[in-house]
Structure formats: structure tokens, C-alpha cells
Amino acid sequence: QVQLVESEGGSVQAGGSLRVSCNITGYSAQKLCLGWFRQVPGAQREGVAGIESDGSTRYADSVKGRFTISKDYTMNTLYLQMNSLKPEDTAMYYCAAEMGFLEEWELLRADMFREWGQGTQVTVSS
Numbered sequence: 001q002v003q004l005v006e007s008e009g010g011s012v013q014a015g016g017s018l019r020v021s022c023n024i025t026g027y028s029a030q031k032l033c034l035g036w037f038r039q040v041p042g043a044q045r046e047g048v049a050g051i052e053s054d055g056s057t058r059y060a061d062s063v064k065g066r067f068t069i070s071k072d073y074t075m076n077t078l079y080l081q082m083n084s085l086k087p088e089d090t091a092m093y094y095c096a097a098e099m100g101f102l103e104e105w106e107l108l109r110a111d112m113f114r115e116w117g118q119g120t121q122v123t124v125s126s
Contacts, residue, residue, distance in 0.1 A: 006022050013124070014126050034098075036080045048108075049108075078095050089122065
């Protein structure tokens with residue numbers, strides 16, 4: 001069974017950077033499709049970035065050029081490096097995993113992922 005545990009998030013001023021991680025147990029990160037999603041109260045969970053088992057990536061337009069998703073096979077960990085943060089990036093961030101194959105366009109769809117972490121809060125102040 002896949003288990004996902006996000007690192008502690010944090011608070012940062014606009015323009016700053018933050019990296020969150022997601023430790024994966026029970027399955028090899030190399031074989032998983034993985035994603036980062038975020039959610040604010042009252043809104044649907046939004047796809048931020050996804051990475052296929054072969055390493056190809058997809059980003060939401062709102063974070064393209066600022067966020068980078070990556071995975072470390074030896075540590076079995078997923079990362080999201082967030083640069084040039086904006087107040088509108090404030091949200092609860094969740095990592096997600098899917099053992100099946102996903103098309104690239106599916107990487108930002110929450111309903112395509114079956115395994116989820118507990119979430120970590122990221123707050124960006126202006």
C-alpha cells in the first residue's frame with residue numbers, strides 16, 4: 001500500500017521560495033505517476049504539477065516557470081520547489097500518487113489519483 005507523508009510547509013513573504021517534499025513508502029517512486037495539488041477553503045482541489053513514471057512533467061499555467069516538480073528515486077521522495085511565490089499560492093498542498101498509467105493531460109486531475117498525503121500548509125504573505 002502506498003503511503004505519502006508531506007513535509008512541514010511554511011510561511012514566506014511574496015517573492016520568496018519554499019520547497020515541500022513528500023516521502024513515499026510502500027511502492028517505488030520510479031514506477032508511480034505523482035502530483036502536487038492545492039486547495040483553499042471553499043474551492044476545488046487544483047492540480048499544480050505532475051510527473052510521469054518516465055519523468056515527463058506538466059504544470060498548471062499559474063505556476064509555470066516558478067515551480068518545479070521532481071522526484072528522487074534513491075530517497076523515494078517527491079519534491080515541489082516553489083520560487084517567486086505569490087499570496088495567491090497560499091493553500092494546503094497535497095501530494096498524490098497513482099500506480100496506473102496516466103496520460104500527460106491527466107496529471108493535473110485530482111480524480112485520476114487514488115493515493116493522497118495528509119496535506120501541508122503553505123502561506124505567502126504580501
